[in-house]
Amino acid sequence: MTKHHPRARTTLNESRIALRLAALSLEEKCRLLGGASTWRTHAIARLGIPALKMSDGPNGVRGESLGSHRTPGLSIPTSIVIGASWDLNLAQELGVVLGREARRKSVHVVLAPTVNLHRTPIGGRTFECLSEDPELSAQLAAAIVRGVQSNDVAVTVKHFAGNDTEVERMTVDAQIDDTTLRECYLRPFEATVIDADAWGVMSSYNKLNGAHAANNVELLRHILRDDWGFDGFVVSDWFGAHDTAGSIEAGLDVPMPGPATIYGRHLLAAVQEGRVSEARVDERVETLLRLIERTRADERPASSVEQTVDDPNERAVVRHAAAAGAVLVRNEHSALPLEVGSVQTIAVVGPNARVTRTQGGGSSSLQTIESVSLLDGLTERYGADAIRYRRGVSIDKLAPIIDDDSLRTPDGETGWQVEYYDRDEVQGAPRRVDITSQSALTYFGAAPPGVDPFDFTVVVTGDFVPQVDGVHDVSLVITGMGSLSVQGETIVDDPQGLLPRGREYFGFGSEEQLHGIPMKRGEPVRFVARMRTRAGFSALRIGIRAPEDPHEFDRAVSLAADCDAAIVVVGTNDEWETEGHDRDSIALPGRQDELVARVAAVARRTIVVVNAGAPVAMPWLNDVDAVLIGFFGGMEMGRAIADVLSGERDPGGRLPVVYPRQLSDSPAMRDYAPVNGVQRYTEGEWYGWRGQARAGIEPLIAFGHGLSYGESVWGAPRVAVDASWPRCSVTVPVSCVSARPVTVVVQCYVRKAGDTNPPRLAGWAKRELSPSTSGDMVVEVPWTAFRRWNPARRAWHMAGGEWEVLVAASSVDVRARLNVVIDERESAPSRGSDQPPDQPA
Incomplete structure (x- = not known):
């Protein structure tokens, strides 16, 4: 593996920066700093100043489009896997891959890496962050930054700072004493800025010690620019800036998304009224012009067509990374490796075997080129004759999205028909007609060509062909105003968008509307859904849950008893672990603990693979033969874990976070819940494994632990x-x-x-x-x-x-x-x- 990569170009055209700054009018300066759209800044055509294009995120580059028009991309392992690898060279190599992906998608700024710490084990974005440890996070993050920026692509190290929970994340005031802040929570940011010369930082949603991060003078000016000498740009988290004068004074360069909400005409008025000096505006504009130079935006137009490139060498890096971050935490009597040919039959059971979770939920998710399940990987490795499968239990939090050939358009094609209309003008001809391959659509300030992303109506029509008889749970989650009918009967009707809000889609989505609909196997059921968009973020999600087989659990246990070895694949999914809300517990969802215990009681050899992006409880740990934690390992995870289980690869990971026996063992849980909007870090530096050790609490699995097949x-x-x-x-x-x-x-x-x-x-x-x-x-x-x-x-x-x-x-x-x-x-x-x-x- 390559150990070193050339640094990105550091020689800037300072004269062009100065000339452009001098030529800009005040109105143009203010417009330049305000976002033009969800993912782009403004271009100033008369001066040849190009627009900059930004995109999430830490485990891949999604590109600009969402919904059914996403550009597939490479999905690298989530950040906790990189943390578990403890491998700086690998982290830099993955950064290089992200930089290349950004260039393919005409992206100048990647909204990554996420370097907040695992203060508690239940953070919704734990999978997206590297570690609970400041130094491990710092060094790995700096390596990622070097890799990304070697491609002349900027990073935005996020979320600066104190965004270590999803609870009340838009408004909560994280109260952290100065010593703990500097020694722990700022350490990864400091390393990326000083050691890796990060070109960008993203301010967080929350307040820090009384002031919102986007207008926090102590954070953005005194610490970031004065103490660390940062000369890059600061972008707000999306919809996370609220104060025009306060933000420009603190040093926020670009509030996103556009159209501008606090800069643009609002900033122009503030300067004209004397509330903001033009000198402050010039500072911010100069920073943005410097970013244009660093990313060679003049040579790479934001409007270039996004490309999907399936590079086998990059796939190999992703596969290697998933194995390098897989942590073997138990291996009694050398239960692993399970070499090919050493057993005749292998039972593969568990909810995450066929639908392996390779990434978490939220803004970091993307449409992957391919996603290899663990069942597929094991079948490739051991052969179809050796593998026997049963799901055993279900862990779906909501009625599941359908993405298979049970969806049919009115013309009989696979998928559902999607019609787009201007505003709410659904009586005329649609602006555009597409086909979606799944029963959910997401639009984050993006829409198909020719459709206004901020004001359109979408109508989804198609049939669902049931595979079994019985009452099916049909659900709708919607961010805007709309309705759902099944077989001509309206089961949800919300023309004013008054349904109560739930946790889904960052809190913009409604609570799940659930209805039981009788269906017969093989008989098509017609669905028609309609949604009018609301603001810049819109989503429509239709879920369908078939009746559960009452004997599935017992059949999975019986299968395990009949085979030479059993691999139980347990975990969570992107509904349990997602941006927007934390988990309520570290217990595995559903009956998974019971499934492991029952299998362990009857199987000759029980191997558990944990497919979860954050710590989970394991009450059965001492009753099974082996436990391998794979986290959310990216698109090649299924093959990589099969490599490890079979002994083709050594498990290379060590835990980057402590696994507590119970949630109350985590020191930060004492003051986890905000009180009157304030979340106090009263544990100081004594969170995570160090806090548990100081209190004499024995961990379930220690920080830094991991086994090898060798000695x-x-x-x-x-x-x-x-x-x-x-x-x-x-x-x-x-x-x-x-x-x-x-x-x-x-x-x-x-x-x-x-x-x-x-x-x-x-x-x-x-x-x-x-x-x-x-x-x-x-x-x-x-x-x-x-x-x-x-x-x-x-x-x-x-x-x-x-x-x-x-x-x-x-x-x-x-x-x-x-x-x-x-x-x-x-x-x-x-x-x-x-x-x-x-x-x-």
Whole structure:
């Protein structure tokens, strides 16, 4: 795998930036800073200033279109998988892939990476973030940024800052003390800005210590620009900016989406009325013009046709990444690997086997080129004759979307007919007629060509052909005004958009409207749905749940008993884990725990694959033979997990987050729920595994834990200190003493000597060793590991004296302890993570 990539062009045409800035009128400057549409900025044609195009996101580049007109793309593993890989080279390689995908979709700015921390195990976007640990997140995020920007594509590191929950996310005030903020929650942002030269940052929805992030002077001006020297651009999260004068003063460059809501004519009026100086406007315009130069937007028009490229080399990277981030947390009696030919029959049961969840819900989701289920991957690996399948249980939160050949258009084609009308003028001819392959449509400020994305009506017509007799649950979730009829009978009618709002579609969607409709197998049932769009975000979702087979659960258990081995695939899906709301529990949905327990009681060998993007409880952990956590592993996940289960690949991952035994073990849950709109981080730095360890709470599975199929022996470590920096390196001799290759992750944690509190992760090294080979693994511990924030001076303080360095295989598996002596030093607040403190104190 490539270890280094050329940095993006850094020489800018400063003279062109200056000339363009001088030539712009005040009105043009204000218009330039206001979004033109959902995903683009304004172009100024008379000066040749191009529009910039932005797109989500962390696990792929979706492009501009949504609904039935999305451009398929490469789906890399979600960020928690990258976190579990502990692999900086791989993170950078995946960043390169994202940058290439952005160029194919004529995107100049990728809205990624997401670097908020896993403060609790139930965050709706835990899968989208790298880790609970500040340093692991920081270094991996910086590597991703380097990879993306090597393609002359900008990142927006998000969400700056304190957006660590989806609860009341638009309005909640995250109250975080200055020390915890600097040492924990800002650390990943700091590293991407200072160490990786990130060109963009996205402000979060929430308030931070009293002020909305998009107009937070302390955050955007004092910390980001003054302390860290950031010269890139700041974009708001979509619909997350509210204050014209406050935002321009703080340093928000572009509030999104367009049409402009606080800049544009609103900013022009503020300047004319003397509430905002034109000098402040010029600062923001210069930043945007610099971004145009950095991304070569003059050479890459935003209007270029989006392309889908299925590159086998990039697929190989994605497949490798999913295996590198798969974590083997239990393997009793060498239950794994399950080599091809070692058993005759394998029972594959569980709700996520056939419909494997490769990505979470929300803005990061995209239409993938292909999505390989675990059942497909296992069938490819072991052969169709060896694999036996039963679903066992269902975990659908809502009535499921239909996306197969049971949908028929009025003309008999596969899918449903979709008609688009201007505004609500449905009596005339439609503006456009399409076919959708699934029973849900999503429009986020985008619509088919020729249709106004902000004001149209969509009419969906088609038949559903049931596969079984019985009462089917039919549901509708809708963001706008509309109706649903089945067989000519209106079952939902909401012409004014008055249905109560639920959690779906970021809270814009209605509560699920559920009705039982009798159906007969093979007899088509006509559906007609209508929706008038509301604002820039619209979605219509029709779900159909067939009657459950009352014997399915028992048949799955019986199948497991009859086969040589059982693989139980459990997990969540993009309804349980999604942007917009947190989970209510870490328990697996439905009867999955019961299914695992019953299978474990009868199967000869029980292997559990956990397909969930965040920690889940495992009350059956000690009753099964092996557990492999695959998270949401991207489009090649099915093949990658099959590679690992069969022994073709070693499980390369280590947990980037602690798995608690129960939700109440998580320290941050004490003050999780906002009170009067305020969420207080009273646990300070003691969240996650460090908070549990400090309280003496034993984890279910420790932070940093992960097993290999091979075995290693570690020799005596040695440490070398560079007193002039100061930093240190720890060298650990490691040998592979097994017939199989071994993956080793040496982790170094530090704390002041004599401190009994849990240490902090400071650095790590990862390596795969072949059988009978040895080598030195070197962990670089940077000076940032020894610094502490001094809130009184607003500066970093190097806590001098003796420090303990713990060499470990996980947070609880310490192999050696070393001591180093560090000189006490002070540094100026503007010094960042790549520079040492000034002088010894």
